[in-house]
Amino acid sequence: MADPHLRFRDDEPTEEPAVTLDAFLEQSNATAVRLESDEDARLLLPYLDRLSLIEIGFPVFGDGRGYSAAQILRESGYAGELRAQGDVLVDQLAYLRRCGFDSFAPEHAIAPEAAKAALERYPQVYQATSEGRSPVWALRHAGKTA
Amino acid sequence: MYQYDQYDQAMVDARVAEFRDQTERRIKGELTEDQFKPLRLMNGLYLQLHAYMLRVAIPYGTLSSAQMRMLAHIARKYDKDYGHFTTRQNIQYNWIKLEDAPDILADLATVEMHAIQTSGNCIRNISSDQFAGAAADEIADPRPWAELLRQWSSFHPEFSYLPRKFKIAVIASDEDRAAMRLHDIGIQLVHNDAGELGAKFFVGGGMGRTPMVAPEIRDFVPADELIHYAEACLRVYNRYGRRDNKYKARIKILVHELGKDEYIRQVEEEFAHMRTLGLNPPVEELARISAYFTDPAFDASAPDTVDLSDPDFRIWVEQNTHAHKQPGYAIVNISLKPVGGIPGDASSGQIDLMADLAETYSFDELRVTHAQNIVLPHVRKADLYAIWQKLDEAGLAAANLDLIGDMIACPGLDYCSLANARSIPVAQKISQRFADQQRQKELGELKLKISGCINACGHHHAGHIGILGVDRKGTENYQLLLGGSGAEDVSLGKITGPGFDEDGIVDAIEKVTSIYLESREEGERFVDTYRRIGMDPFKEALYG
Numbered sequence: 001m002a003d004p005h006l007r008f009r010d011d012e013p014t015e016e017p018a019v020t021l022d023a024f025l026e027q028s029n030a031t032a033v034r035l036e037s038d039e040d041a042r043l044l045l046p047y048l049d050r051l052s053l054i055e056i057g058f059p060v061f062g063d064g065r066g067y068s069a070a071q072i073l074r075e076s077g078y079a080g081e082l083r084a085q086g087d088v089l090v091d092q093l094a095y096l097r098r099c100g101f102d103s104f105a106p107e108h109a110i111a112p113e114a115a116k117a118a119l120e121r122y123p124q125v126y127q128a129t130s131e132g133r134s135p136v137w138a139l140r141h142a143g144k145t146a
Numbered sequence: 147m148y149q150y151d152q153y154d155q156a157m158v159d160a161r162v163a164e165f166r167d168q169t170e171r172r173i174k175g176e177l178t179e180d181q182f183k184p185l186r187l188m189n190g191l192y193l194q195l196h197a198y199m200l201r202v203a204i205p206y207g208t209l210s211s212a213q214m215r216m217l218a219h220i221a222r223k224y225d226k227d228y229g230h231f232t233t234r235q236n237i238q239y240n241w242i243k244l245e246d247a248p249d250i251l252a253d254l255a256t257v258e259m260h261a262i263q264t265s266g267n268c269i270r271n272i273s274s275d276q277f278a279g280a281a282a283d284e285i286a287d288p289r290p291w292a293e294l295l296r297q298w299s300s301f302h303p304e305f306s307y308l309p310r311k312f313k314i315a316v317i318a319s320d321e322d323r324a325a326m327r328l329h330d331i332g333i334q335l336v337h338n339d340a341g342e343l344g345a346k347f348f349v350g351g352g353m354g355r356t357p358m359v360a361p362e363i364r365d366f367v368p369a370d371e372l373i374h375y376a377e378a379c380l381r382v383y384n385r386y387g388r389r390d391n392k393y394k395a396r397i398k399i400l401v402h403e404l405g406k407d408e409y410i411r412q413v414e415e416e417f418a419h420m421r422t423l424g425l426n427p428p429v430e431e432l433a434r435i436s437a438y439f440t441d442p443a444f445d446a447s448a449p450d451t452v453d454l455s456d457p458d459f460r461i462w463v464e465q466n467t468h469a470h471k472q473p474g475y476a477i478v479n480i481s482l483k484p485v486g487g488i489p490g491d492a493s494s495g496q497i498d499l500m501a502d503l504a505e506t507y508s509f510d511e512l513r514v515t516h517a518q519n520i521v522l523p524h525v526r527k528a529d530l531y532a533i534w535q536k537l538d539e540a541g542l543a544a545a546n547l548d549l550i551g552d553m554i555a556c557p558g559l560d561y562c563s564l565a566n567a568r569s570i571p572v573a574q575k576i577s578q579r580f581a582d583q584q585r586q587k588e589l590g591e592l593k594l595k596i597s598g599c600i601n602a603c604g605h606h607h608a609g610h611i612g613i614l615g616v617d618r619k620g621t622e623n624y625q626l627l628l629g630g631s632g633a634e635d636v637s638l639g640k641i642t643g644p645g646f647d648e649d650g651i652v653d654a655i656e657k658v659t660s661i662y663l664e665s666r667e668e669g670e671r672f673v674d675t676y677r678r679i680g681m682d683p684f685k686e687a688l689y690g
Binding site: 061062063064065067068069071075091092094095096098099121122123124125126127128129135136137138139140141 | 151153154156157160163164184185267297298300301302303304305306307308309381384385389419423424425427428430431434
């Protein structure tokens, strides 16, 4: 179980180890679960209230399924810790944050200053995502609809 | 034309700064080539056989004169004085130095251009009808919809690591000039029964090694649900598209393996979910964008007749101009296919000249076509003669639009690290063999498309005549395909049989055109005759 190197939450990290999806669905009182990239995040939807950690594995940085998994969980109201683990590079941090990840356990450590620069690089976003930032189109029309 | 506001400009400027930083780290050795590769690919920078190649995005193929001049400037300053217009309405530079790439992107940003998402497994530049806003047969201008999709797909956090690249085309007429159904998503704007404008979606088309024509998956998506629906299409693909084999990773394979109906079911389920989230820009945003695409100030009294007494001019007008929606105006096609030339290439001088012509005669606007030509969309008929004379002086007056000389060819083994065979010399030989204007005209509409490998960048599957270069035991070999089309009569070509060597393929083209001339009935194009008489007579001529 990797320690999160970067965490963007104020609450205390859960002490409980994340169990596999199969184990979670079978036993049930666990509060931390790990999803592999090919597993269906929607299977967790009935249990979101009692989960405090969902870890999603990135076997290679180019496997983008975890982004959709994260979005689905956040869109469905999941408010606990959402951790990206695996081949997670500084270049993906901003998009991962926007899809709702709020902690990162990369295989190779990311320097905090590099992470900060990457997260602050782009001044705007074009899409509405679960992260809740106002996209450019909302800013453009804010005065007119408010 | 669309113009950036401060938000759009800030995003492009941020990308330039980011890439400058990444390139400096690479040059200093802080990044390995393996680490740098995915970063440069997100900025359209490929490492080819001889040098870096930079692909610059031309959203839906629309350019201003200032943007066109910038393309000439880049060719002159950073490349060997020419650029190559591509089948996705973009431009590529073949001889770029890595250390120059950030400066090029900075130069592009000064005219609201970039190379963002011109490569990588993300949503690529949106393509469209090169006659948008000018064609007599369109029901609306498709470009505001394309621009809405451009912004939505730019820096998309969920869909930047898709199983494979993703191409979207938007058209708004029944005549398909953009090979719409050979895209991952093809959109045709349509009216519903209530007279509202919306989008008909086709998903799962493509060329490559497994060519497929996209099936229709929804007959109407309203304007205020366009992004929700596109999100749904992409999310199903991102989650379930194959990632075990890059050759089976395009959405066409997913749609094919699931079956159209099951794909539709999953998309509809996701769509219903998306609608609860409010991700779609309000209709005011589409209206804001549309305001940039209103008609230019046409001269309502422009004369609708042209003096065709100069015979060479007449030939060019008949072949290379197209009906405009506004009386007194025409759409001008500038063929980048001179006899013996390299399809799609233009020198900086030619690019500048086309920019000048657009500024003087076409309301400052140009288009790039997927057939690798340039369009002046809004030209007064009274100005056609002056334009033609200037084009002729610059070697740009080839009167061969949609004729055999107007062929598509990929860069092939002369440049590309994926190619198995050269495309350009074959294109040049065919062009020379059929150089005679009368002969081309006699053959009529004949779309010939050449790819140097099975990735099909030269659209060979969609050619009335297609040529596919392969490597056969270390020698270049060319397979011949007949009967494809990328237009509204979309179809995929079939291979005639064993391939030919470089000279043999040119002879083979001549043979199949002879069969057409012998067999055609009144009004039939090559592809019509092929469809009527089938492959056998052609095979007999080639191999009998």
